[in-house]
Amino acid sequence: MSAFRPSRHGSRRPRVSFEFFPPKSAEMEASLWESVRRLEPLKPAFVSVTYGAGGSTRERTHNTVKRMVDETHLRPAAHLTCVSASCAEVDDVIRSYWAAGVRHIVALRGDPAGGLGTIYEPHPDGYQQTCDLVAGIRRIGDFEVTVSAYPEKHPEAASLDADIEALKKKVDAGATRAITQFFFDNDVYFRYLDKVRSHGIEIPILPGIVPVQNFKQTAGFARKTGASVPQWLADRFEGLEDDPATRRLVAAAVCAEQVLDLVDRGVSDLHFYTMNKADLVYAICHLVGLKPETAPAPQVAAA
Numbered sequence: 001m002s003a004f005r006p007s008r009h010g011s012r013r014p015r016v017s018f019e020f021f022p023p024k025s026a027e028m029e030a031s032l033w034e035s036v037r038r039l040e041p042l043k044p045a046f047v048s049v050t051y052g053a054g055g056s057t058r059e060r061t062h063n064t065v066k067r068m069v070d071e072t073h074l075r076p077a078a079h080l081t082c083v084s085a086s087c088a089e090v091d092d093v094i095r096s097y098w099a100a101g102v103r104h105i106v107a108l109r110g111d112p113a114g115g116l117g118t119i120y121e122p123h124p125d126g127y128q129q130t131c132d133l134v135a136g137i138r139r140i141g142d143f144e145v146t147v148s149a150y151p152e153k154h155p156e157a158a159s160l161d162a163d164i165e166a167l168k169k170k171v172d173a174g175a176t177r178a179i180t181q182f183f184f185d186n187d188v189y190f191r192y193l194d195k196v197r198s199h200g201i202e203i204p205i206l207p208g209i210v211p212v213q214n215f216k217q218t219a220g221f222a223r224k225t226g227a228s229v230p231q232w233l234a235d236r237f238e239g240l241e242d243d244p245a246t247r248r249l250v251a252a253a254v255c256a257e258q259v260l261d262l263v264d265r266g267v268s269d270l271h272f273y274t275m276n277k278a279d280l281v282y283a284i285c286h287l288v289g290l291k292p293e294t295a296p297a298p299q300v301a302a303a
């Protein structure tokens, strides 16, 4: 049994960050902001807002991030991809973020315009690789740049070593943090971390945690992105297809187990893919000791 459980001792709380996606409708917008407001008092190190495939959410991502700058105490990061855009177009987006007061970008290549599984064709006048985008961002402003990392390798990479070399190029171009694709077996993450360090990469590699809100959907997404789904995880959700209440409880237990184990094993920064839903993430943060700051105790008048 592990000697250290921060949830019991209340010390060494991890830092957290939260990912959101830009809303498509007024209803989704309301639920996004409800989640943002609920998670904000946990004082995340940063929050990030994704960029739709092929840049399809350019305006919505920008508006969401800008509203976070203007109306919250959060430090938002805007995701940005190279897909289907020239360097000049991407540079305009980067400058618009700088003008809006955004100082952190999550730089990505993006999926092929033809969808996952098709061949990626860079735009002829665009950034060819993510490392080129990272360098472009750093040329434009003193942004913090975060990139992706793949503990089970990116599906297009020839090998894990080749993928880690690609990560190294992103770091050499100026990335100062990576967030991993989600995974369910923590040993996969720790083995990856050892390999990354052996390639001379020293930046923080934040584990990306996905709370399984819907097992079928998560398993389908995992298949496409090369993340493995252990049989034990499938077994835990088996038979709960028509029982959302129990599914939610199981999802919370599975995520708690994963996160507590990561923290027990020394992980100090966690990144949650919130899917714009706060409850489960809030509960997990509470378990690792993150609570909203309470109001100062009332002064007792001297007798």
Ligand code: FAD
Binding pocket: 049, 050, 051, 052, 053, 054, 079, 080, 081, 107, 108, 109, 110, 111, 112, 129, 130, 131, 147, 148, 149, 154, 155, 156, 157, 158, 162, 163, 164, 166, 167, 169, 179, 180, 181, 182, 208
């Ligand atoms: P890259 O690092 O660009 O790698 C892609 C492939 O190219 C790999 O096989 C890699 O080994 C290879 N490669 C990279 N650089 C080089 C190089 N210099 N030389 C040779 N080979 C190289 N997608 C979105 O559309 N919007 C988002 O907001 C978004 N957010 C994400 C956030 C996170 C944390 C993660 C993990 C993924 C996200 N994605 C997002 C998905 C991502 O766009 C896809 O996985 C895409 O297929 C790869 O882009 P990348 O920047 O993650 O990978």
